[in-house]
Amino acid sequence: MDRVQSSASVCAGARGAAVTRKCRSLIRKTNRKRSSQPFFALIVGYILCCTLTASAQASKSGAGHETFSYSGDTGPGYWEEINSACATTATSRQSPIDINRVQVDRSLPALNTDLSATSFTVTNPGYTIKATPDTAGKLTLNGTTYTLLQFHLHTLSEHTIKGNHGVMELHAVFQDENSNLAVIGVLYRIGKPNRFLGRLLSAGLPEKSTSDPITVNDLNLANAFTDLSSYYTYPGSLTTPPCSENVTWLVLKQQAELSSSQYEQFRKVLGNDFRPAQARNGRIVRATPGNHD
Numbered sequence: 562m563d564r565v566q567s568s569a570s571v572c573a574g575a576r577g578a579a580v581t582r583k584c585r586s587l588i589r590k591t592n593r594k595r596s597s598q599p600f601f602a603l604i605v606g607y608i609l610c611c612t613l614t615a616s617a618q619a620s621k622s623g624a625g626h627e628t629f630s631y632s633g634d635t636g637p638g639y640w641e642e643i644n645s646a647c648a649t650t651a652t653s654r655q656s657p658i659d660i661n662r663v664q665v666d667r668s669l670p671a672l673n674t675d676l677s678a679t680s681f682t683v684t685n686p687g688y689t690i691k692a693t694p695d696t697a698g699k700l701t702l703n704g705t706t707y708t709l710l711q712f713h714l715h716t717l718s719e720h721t722i723k724g725n726h727g728v729m730e731l732h733a734v735f736q737d738e739n740s741n742l743a744v745i746g747v748l749y750r751i752g753k754p755n756r757f758l759g760r761l762l763s764a765g766l767p768e769k770s771t772s773d774p775i776t777v778n779d780l781n782l783a784n785a786f787t788d789l790s791s792y793y794t795y796p797g798s799l800t801t802p803p804c805s806e807n808v809t810w811l812v813l814k815q816q817a818e819l820s821s822s823q824y825e826q827f828r829k830v831l832g833n834d835f836r837p838a839q840a841r842n843g844r845i846v847r848a849t850p851g852n853h854d
């Protein structure tokens with residue numbers, strides 16, 4: 562899943578530190594290669610490196626979202642340099658994961674959402690398509706009320722089922738009063754045209770970073786969900802920096818469909834924006850009974 566609004570400041574803060582780390586790394590390499598050269602060369606290198614890096618950062622959108630990407634030297638393998646919470650350790654609870662072995666739990670209730678049609682503001686911060694509701698809906702989970710913050714999309718899916726990706730995944734992000742998150746995930750496969758996604762496409766998908774927000778009126782997120790009584794659940798994290806491990810994941814078993822032409826339109830804008838599966842580290846994935854896919 563994607564960060565929530567409050568993380569923007571975290572990443573903005575991390576950006577400077579990440580730049581410094583890159584510079585230090587380059588200096589270390591330079592030092593190893595050129596240990597016999599005068600010290601002032603290192604100083605020049607430091608100034609040059611950091612000036613260029615800072616300049617490159619400043620020339621981007623300025624929204625603070627360019628500190629990570631899905632490829633190259635800001636790709637998922639380097640996110641722990643942006644925030645140490647993204648690192649894999651023996652006890653980390655990072656997301657996404659591959660959902661394979663599950664523990665059937667017949668006591669899991671159908672997900673209790675209270676959603677109605679509202680206007681959504683659709684933006685492209687450079688790493689996803691994100692839609693923020695004008696009037697937030699609710700999710701009630703174990704007696705706790707969570708408020709809808711936004712939904713966004715990944716291509717391919719982030720969660721995999723027995724090693725298999727969906728072509729896309731929607732994340733509906735809800736937050737409780739203690740800032741804990743609950744995210745409903747919907748995986749997609751190619752099939753019939755999807756009316757809910759069609760509403761986004763007909764409004765026009767915003768291009769990366771520079772586009773003005775697009776408003777989609779009278780959209781009900783409930784129509785994006787398949788079967789709220791059939792799902793997997795496990796404790797995990799944001800799937801982008803800062804990778805905070807405060808997320809209850811609720812991945813619907815029944816996949817949704819979208820047509821190949823719809824998929825191509827999303828993929829054209831999103832590219833590959835999925836984080837690979839992370840270590841499960843002994844976590845139990847509970848599942849409602851029965852199979853959908």
Ligand SMILES: [Zn+2]
Pocket residue numbers: 562563713715732800
């Ligand atoms: Zn996401």
